[in-house]
Amino acid sequence: MRSAKQHSGVLDRLGESIASGDRAPGTVLTLGGLEEEFGVSRTLVREVVRVLESMGMLESRRRVGVTVRPHEDWNQFDPRLIRWRLDGPGRNAQLLNLTELRAAIEPAAARLAAARADEAARHRLVELAARLKELGEARRGTDPEYLATDIAYHEQLLAASGNPMLAALGSTIAEVLTGRTALGLMPREPAPGALEDHEATAAAVAAGDAATAEARARAVVTEVLEEVTDVTGDTS
Template sequence: MTTRGRGLHGHVLETLGPAIAAGEYPPGSVLRTDELAQRFEVSRSVMREAVRVLESMHLVESRRRVGVTVLAKSEWNVYDPQVIRWRLAGADRPHQLRSLTVLRSAVEPIAAGLAARHATAEQCAELTECALGMVATSRGHQLEAYLVHDVAFHRVILNASGNEMFARLGDVVAEVLAGRTHHEVMFEDPDPAAVTLHVQVAEAVREGDAARAEELTREITVGALQELDILAP
């Protein structure tokens, strides 16, 4: 699925990246390019390219006479989709999933409000279609099919907001929703109330009712927070 492994340098990244993201090398650890090149059985040039990419993600820092130093987590480019994927693949997964869910809860209501203002007729149609798809697959253990429509729904909202920063969070939301279905508690059919909320959001967007779209989406994200026991008492 995510195994693109474009070229040798890509293969190195897919091994070293997750390892660093999982915290296998504590901050301050020092690696040497030559040694890494030997370990991965690639030439120094290939290894250097991989290190450059890790450096651009602020996962490591390369300094002369010292080596390649692993940086503290607080330095990482945590919005880099690849970093997010690497972290979700490792031991940090639960923590990462919580952070992302909180981010979602901040962004999506505002995005829905904007979508109600800016959505095109086509986007409104897509949204309704997604919502109907969710209703149709909400019973009878069709969790995978339901997930597809759920992800599509939220993607349309984020895109329709007209804000490029929101639009680029589509992958993040997809990852969170998939995580919930595949790894977290989600044995039974989805909550009927949540399904209804999605239908109502689609309605509100179609009617251009920004305030209602925002409020309804807030209810959806509050539900997501509660599922992870992130309370708001």
């Protein structure tokens, strides 16, 4: 248990330092140096480096060491990288980029869900939307249950699209929603219009109304995008 906790702690600390730019692309690290810096075993350092290599953030070369790779080589959809960026100085840019991604994919997912989802998936989406509204109207928008329900709703919407590539983005969207809450962008009492749009999207999916499902899902993410743009100060 201790080893797993140590592994997670070192991974987060090293990953955050790379994601934040403290260790810029081209920086050369050594296993010995990391071992001393973090006060852990060489074996644990190697395991952490392997994880970051799998994410495209590090590259090991003989007689060179471990090098930080360029940003464009990183796996931008890895939930860990997203979390590290949301915890760092680039949080505003990351939040805006992720919200723009949501605006692009969620309306399309809603349209597909209306056409493809099975009865159980449609029913589950309606249930989640109803619970989300209950929690929001009870001024529980900052509660862990609201966040968990919101994540479940959006993951369900993506999965119901029947497109495995869209469904695979569920963990990415979960990090967006978690990040918004952690940054204090979720009010205790969500806007009634947002709750209604969630319910209307679910109802349209359940009814097989693809056009309405797409339109109401777009309303949800458009409102969020406007809010995030105001917060980040992006005027492009």
